[in-house]
Amino acid sequence: MEDMTFVLFGATGDLAKRKIYPALYNLYVEGKMPESISVIGLGRTELTNEDLQAQVEEALNEFSRRDVQSENIQEFLSKFRYFIFDAMKEESYDRLRKYIEDRESELGIPDNRLFYLSVAPRLVEMITTQLDKSGVSRTNGWRRLIVEKPFGSDLESARELNACLKQVFDEEEIYRIDHYLGKPMVQNLESLIRPNPILKALWDHDQIANVQITASETVGVGSRASYYDKAGAIKDMVQNHLLQLVMMTAVHHEKKLSPKQTEEKKREIMESLQPVEPENLSTHVIRGQYEEGELSGEAVPAYRDESGVTEGSNNDTFFAAKLCIDNEYWRGIPFYIRTGKRMNEKSTRIVIEFKKDTDDAGIVSNLLVIQVNPDESISLRVNMKDNSTDQFEPQYISFSDNSSTQPEAYERLLYDGMVGNSTYFAHWHEVELSWEWVQPILDAFEQDEVPLHFYPAGSKGPSASHELLEKDGFEWN
Numbered sequence: 001m002e003d004m005t006f007v008l009f010g011a012t013g014d015l016a017k018r019k020i021y022p023a024l025y026n027l028y029v030e031g032k033m034p035e036s037i038s039v040i041g042l043g044r045t046e047l048t049n050e051d052l053q054a055q056v057e058e059a060l061n062e063f064s065r066r067d068v069q070s071e072n073i074q075e076f077l078s079k080f081r082y083f084i085f086d087a088m089k090e091e092s093y094d095r096l097r098k099y100i101e102d103r104e105s106e107l108g109i110p111d112n113r114l115f116y117l118s119v120a121p122r123l124v125e126m127i128t129t130q131l132d133k134s135g136v137s138r139t140n141g142w143r144r145l146i147v148e149k150p151f152g153s154d155l156e157s158a159r160e161l162n163a164c165l166k167q168v169f170d171e172e173e174i175y176r177i178d179h180y181l182g183k184p185m186v187q188n189l190e191s192l193i194r195p196n197p198i199l200k201a202l203w204d205h206d207q208i209a210n211v212q213i214t215a216s217e218t219v220g221v222g223s224r225a226s227y228y229d230k231a232g233a234i235k236d237m238v239q240n241h242l243l244q245l246v247m248m249t250a251v252h253h254e255k256k257l258s259p260k261q262t263e264e265k266k267r268e269i270m271e272s273l274q275p276v277e278p279e280n281l282s283t284h285v286i287r288g289q290y291e292e293g294e295l296s297g298e299a300v301p302a303y304r305d306e307s308g309v310t311e312g313s314n315n316d317t318f319f320a321a322k323l324c325i326d327n328e329y330w331r332g333i334p335f336y337i338r339t340g341k342r343m344n345e346k347s348t349r350i351v352i353e354f355k356k357d358t359d360d361a362g363i364v365s366n367l368l369v370i371q372v373n374p375d376e377s378i379s380l381r382v383n384m385k386d387n388s389t390d391q392f393e394p395q396y397i398s399f400s401d402n403s404s405t406q407p408e409a410y411e412r413l414l415y416d417g418m419v420g421n422s423t424y425f426a427h428w429h430e431v432e433l434s435w436e437w438v439q440p441i442l443d444a445f446e447q448d449e450v451p452l453h454f455y456p457a458g459s460k461g462p463s464a465s466h467e468l469l470e471k472d473g474f475e476w477n
């Protein structure tokens with residue numbers, strides 16, 4: 001890997017502490033870092049280099065999947081420098097350029113620069129424009145920009161943001177993070193299907209009855225009401241993570257695909273995704289919000305009673321929909337997606353339900369269950385006869401790998417960013433097409449044209465989401 005400077009905007013923030021520092025540390029321990037790297041953390045808070053290094057160490061102790069090793073921690077921390085920086089002040093950028101250049105000379109490294117914008121979306125345009133104007137991003141070596149979610153707050157703002165980034169960086173240099181693409185099981189989808197003819201042969205509308213993608217959470221809005229009450233599940237989870245899971249599941253892997261081919265296939269999936277017709281909005285889309293309820297034996301408040309939520313808010317904390325992909329593989333096969341906060345379980349999974357070819361008593365459809373989160377497993381539901389009762393009973397053939405040695409999503413994505421592999425980042429066309437699919441639904445939510453269904457906290461979501469599948473003769477698995 002080439003030596004570089006890693007410029008972290010938002011070095012004092014929550015994401016840096018919980019995800020970025022642990023990811024960098026684990027990469028370092030595994031030897032997946034450049035020989036020589038300059039990490040420059042930026043923020044307005046007045047810190048010294050030593051203060052930042054102490055904060056990084058504290059974050060590692062709290063959040064790293066691997067215990068901090070006394071023999072290497074000092075060397076790791078010595079790579080970090082802190083630079084006091086206000087993104088809104090133009091003069092900060094000239095000073096930053098000089099600071100980066102001085103450190104590059106000190107370490108004798110080339111001007112390869114990775115800019116990670118772990119800051120509020122409102123700062124992204126200003127930072128990108130000023131990086132160019134000040135020359136910070138004009139390098140002889142390579143330069144890359146990692147941008148956090150959310151990427152825009154609707155179709156128009158996403159296009160504006162992208163236009164701004166494109167004035168400075170080429171698409172190949174922009175790495176839009178969607179941490180679901182960093183999850184090992186999502187990255188393994190291709191290697192699950194392609195080398196297994198038994199699955200590859202079944203991966204289309206002749207054999208599959210429906211696909212179900214669930215991302216349920218037990219947490220509520222927590223302390224994020226100021227953001228979440230405007231975003232809702234649709235912007236927070238659906239426009240990005242769930243639609244990425246749809247793309248990754250629907251891509252066909254007849255042969256090994258190059259990153260570019262994967263990108264094109266994902267784009268084709270989104271182009272084939274049918275918009276929800278206005279007359280189907282209230283039947284194919286379910287908007288929900290949690291009421292008070294119980295989780296792990298504890299009473300939890302209704303969304304509307306959570307701190308920071310607007311009184312009488314109609315924000316969606318649950319979203320389910322029926323999607324149709326009109327291409328040769330998936331025509332006629334519904335994809336059902338759902339996500340919600342304050343559900344009965346934390347689980348992200350992709351379930352492929354196969355068609356039944358007999359209605360014999362006790363026979364159930366075969367299911368391939370790909371558990372993405374929190375545990376990773378693959379299981380296949382098959383029909384087995386119980387010899388003692390002579391009845392069919394569903395049985396599961398399962399494989400799971402829950403070892404803590406697996407690199408986490410941010411580790412994988414940061415590594416890819418450092419080596420310049422953008423396969424598991426969201427490319428602009430995917431992001432734009434996702435917003436295009438979501439936008440009419442967002443508009444309908446804003447106009448209150450889609451009913452809001454309430455569900456008790458700790459439940460499986462509103463009954464309307466179950467009816468969505470029952471109408472088609474299915475149920476959520």
Ligand SMILES: NC(=O)C1=CN([C@@H]2O[C@H](COP(=O)(O)OP(=O)(O)OC[C@H]3O[C@@H](n4cnc5c(N)ncnc54)[C@H](OP(=O)(O)O)[C@@H]3O)[C@@H](O)[C@H]2O)C=CC1
Nearest residue numbers: 010011012013014015043044045086087118119120148149
């Ligand atoms: N936290 C999370 O779990 C997740 C976060 N994200 C995204 O990551 C990004 C960062 O989130 P998070 O870390 O939670 O946010 P925080 O509010 O915790 O941190 C914001 C960071 O931005 C810095 N900052 C704010 N204003 C300025 C400024 N004018 N100039 C320079 N630095 C500034 C702050 O530093 P200082 O105050 O010192 O200036 C701080 O380091 C956001 O886009 C968020 O949507 C995405 C997924 C999950």
Ligand SMILES: O=C1O[C@H](COP(=O)(O)O)[C@@H](O)[C@H](O)[C@H]1O
Nearest residue numbers: 179215217219236237241348373
């Ligand atoms: O991006 C987000 O994801 C988390 C859920 O992520 P997971 O990896 O725990 O499944 C969600 O809680 C959060 O609201 C959202 O912003």
